[in-house]
Amino acid sequence: MKLLAVRRLLRIQRVVIRYRLDDLLFALPLPWFLRITRFGMPWRWLPRKRLELSRGAALRLALQDLGPIFIKFGQLLSTRRDLLPEDIADELMLLQDRVPPFDPQQAVKLIEEQLGKTISEVFSRFDVEPLASASVAQVHSAQLRTGEEVVVKVVRPGLKPIIGQDLAWLFLLARWAEKFSADARLLHPVDVVADYEKTIYDELDLLREAANSSQLRRNFEDSDMLYVPQVYWDWCRPKVLVMERIYGIQVTDLATLADQRTDMKLLAERGVEIFFTQVFRDSFFHADMHPGNIFISTVAPWSPKYIAIDCGIVGSLTPEDQDYLARNLFAFFKRDYRRVAQLHIDSGWVPAETKLNEFEAAIRTVCEPIFEKPLKDISFGQVLMRLFQTARRFNMEVQPQLVLLQKTLLNIEGLGRQLYPDLDLWTTAQPFLERWMRERMSPKNLFHNVQSQVEQLPHLANMTRDLLERMSQPHARDPSPPWRQPNERRLVRVVGGVLLAGGATLAATGGAIDTLAAWPAWVMLAAGLYLVAR
Structure with a gap:
C-alpha cells in the first residue's frame, strides 16, 4: 500500500506539472515563505511550452485526471461562484454531470453481471450512450419490460484503489497537521478524513443510495416542495441502481427557469425550508446538493417544486446535536449572543474556563454585521475566516460529525445566491425554526x-x-x-x-x-x- 501511495503522489505531481497548476497557485497573493518555494521546484527551471488551455479548463481537466476525490472538491467549488472567477466557475460546473464517461460496452457488461440477466431480458430499450456521467458513476436511460421509463446508474470500475491511495495521503497530511499545529488540532483533521472515508466508500454502494432515496422519498411523500424519484428494487444491486426517470430543468439553468416564469423568490425560500425540514424534522438530509443533482419541475412554475437525485451521501444528526443546533440557531436569530456563548461552553466546544463576556463580545463582532442584509451582500468567506480566528483565540473545537452539514450549508448558500441574490437567509429560516421549536414542545x-x-x-x-x-x-x-x-x-x-x-x-x-x-x-x-x- 505504501508503494502504491508513493506512485499516486508521483501521478498527482505529473498532473500538476502537465496542467501548470503551480502557475495558478503562485498567481495568488501568497505569503513570502510560500512564494519562495517555486525556486525549489525543478520543473520550473526548464523552459516550458505555452499551455493552450484557459486556466479554468486546465483546472477542470486536472481534477478529472486525478479522480473522484478531486472531482468532488471541484463540484463543491463550482457552487461558490461568489468565491471564484467566472471563467473558472463555468468550467468547474462541467464536473457536476459532464465528466468523461467510461466505455459503454464495459458498462453493459457490468450491468449484466450484476443483474444476472442480459440487457434485453430486463429492458425493452437501453440507450448505450450515457445520459450523464459524474465522478463515481454514469447514467444510461432505458425502459423496463413493464413500460416504465427509468435511468440505470452504474459505478465506474477500478475506483477503490485510487480512492484508497488518495485517502492514505489525506490521513498522512492530517496526522502531520495534528502533530505540528495547535490550530489544526482544533479542527480534528484525522476524524474529518475518517468520516470522509466512510462517506466516499458508502457512495460506491448503490444499494445504500437506493435505501437513502427511498427514505427521502417517504419523508417528502405528497410534499409540494420536493419530489424524489421511485427506486425499482427488483433491479438494484451494489453496483447498479435502477430508478424512475425524471424530467425537469437543471437548477442552474436560469434562462429556462426565467422563460417559464418561475417564481425565483419562492424557489429560493423553499430550498431553505427543505434544508431545515430535512435537518430538524427528519434528521436525514441530502448532503450532496450540488447543481448536478437538483432539478426543478416544469409543472406549475408559479409554485416551483424541486426534484432531488443522487442520494449517495446523506447526513443525520443525533438528538443531542439537533437540540444543540436548534438552541444555537434560535439564540442566533434572536441575536442573543450571550446565550450562544453559554451554549458553546456548556457543550464543551470551548474550555469551561472561557470568560463568558469576552466570548460573547467576539461572537457579536463576527455575526452582527451580517444581519438585515440580502444574501448578495454577505461575504460568507470573510465571515468564516473571522469565525476561525475567533475559534483559535478561544480554543474552540470543530465537531467532525457536523462537517457534512457544513458542506451542505455551503451548497445551499451557493444555490440561493444564484437563484435569488436578494434572498434574506435569516428572515426565511427563522419562522421555520420557531415553528419547529413550538411543535417540538406540543x-x-x-x-x-x-x-x-x-x-x-x-x-x-x-x-x-x-x-x-x-x-x-x-x-x-x-x-x-x-x-x-x-x-x-x-x-x-x-x-x-x-x-x-x-x-x-x-x-x-x-x-x-x-x-x-x-x-x-x-x-x-x-x-x-x-x-x-x-
Whole structure:
C-alpha cells in the first residue's frame, strides 16, 4: 500500500506539472515563505511550452485526471461562484454531470453481471450512450419490460484503489497537521478524513443510495416542495441502481427557469425550508446538493417544486446535536449572543474556563454585521475566516460529525445566491425554526416522549436491579454494604427517601418529558425505591 501511495503522489505531481497548476497557485497573493518555494521546484527551471488551455479548463481537466476525490472538491467549488472567477466557475460546473464517461460496452457488461440477466431480458430499450456521467458513476436511460421509463446508474470500475491511495495521503497530511499545529488540532483533521472515508466508500454502494432515496422519498411523500424519484428494487444491486426517470430543468439553468416564469423568490425560500425540514424534522438530509443533482419541475412554475437525485451521501444528526443546533440557531436569530456563548461552553466546544463576556463580545463582532442584509451582500468567506480566528483565540473545537452539514450549508448558500441574490437567509429560516421549536414542545410530542420513556422502564428497572444486586453480594473479604450494618440502616433509608423525592420532583417539573433529563429522574426513583425497600 505504501508503494502504491508513493506512485499516486508521483501521478498527482505529473498532473500538476502537465496542467501548470503551480502557475495558478503562485498567481495568488501568497505569503513570502510560500512564494519562495517555486525556486525549489525543478520543473520550473526548464523552459516550458505555452499551455493552450484557459486556466479554468486546465483546472477542470486536472481534477478529472486525478479522480473522484478531486472531482468532488471541484463540484463543491463550482457552487461558490461568489468565491471564484467566472471563467473558472463555468468550467468547474462541467464536473457536476459532464465528466468523461467510461466505455459503454464495459458498462453493459457490468450491468449484466450484476443483474444476472442480459440487457434485453430486463429492458425493452437501453440507450448505450450515457445520459450523464459524474465522478463515481454514469447514467444510461432505458425502459423496463413493464413500460416504465427509468435511468440505470452504474459505478465506474477500478475506483477503490485510487480512492484508497488518495485517502492514505489525506490521513498522512492530517496526522502531520495534528502533530505540528495547535490550530489544526482544533479542527480534528484525522476524524474529518475518517468520516470522509466512510462517506466516499458508502457512495460506491448503490444499494445504500437506493435505501437513502427511498427514505427521502417517504419523508417528502405528497410534499409540494420536493419530489424524489421511485427506486425499482427488483433491479438494484451494489453496483447498479435502477430508478424512475425524471424530467425537469437543471437548477442552474436560469434562462429556462426565467422563460417559464418561475417564481425565483419562492424557489429560493423553499430550498431553505427543505434544508431545515430535512435537518430538524427528519434528521436525514441530502448532503450532496450540488447543481448536478437538483432539478426543478416544469409543472406549475408559479409554485416551483424541486426534484432531488443522487442520494449517495446523506447526513443525520443525533438528538443531542439537533437540540444543540436548534438552541444555537434560535439564540442566533434572536441575536442573543450571550446565550450562544453559554451554549458553546456548556457543550464543551470551548474550555469551561472561557470568560463568558469576552466570548460573547467576539461572537457579536463576527455575526452582527451580517444581519438585515440580502444574501448578495454577505461575504460568507470573510465571515468564516473571522469565525476561525475567533475559534483559535478561544480554543474552540470543530465537531467532525457536523462537517457534512457544513458542506451542505455551503451548497445551499451557493444555490440561493444564484437563484435569488436578494434572498434574506435569516428572515426565511427563522419562522421555520420557531415553528419547529413550538411543535417540538406540543402536547402530542410531549406525550410521545413520555410514552417512549415509559416503554424503556422495564429494561431500566432490570438494569438497576441487576446492578444493585451485584452491589449487595460483594466478595467475602469486602466490607458489608451499608444496609447490612445496623448503625447505617437509618442513613440508607434517608438517602433512599431523598432520591425518591428528587426523582419525583424532577419528573414533575419536566424531567419526564425533556429527553436529556428523563433518565436521571427514573434512575433516582428506582434507586430510591430499592434502598427504602432494603
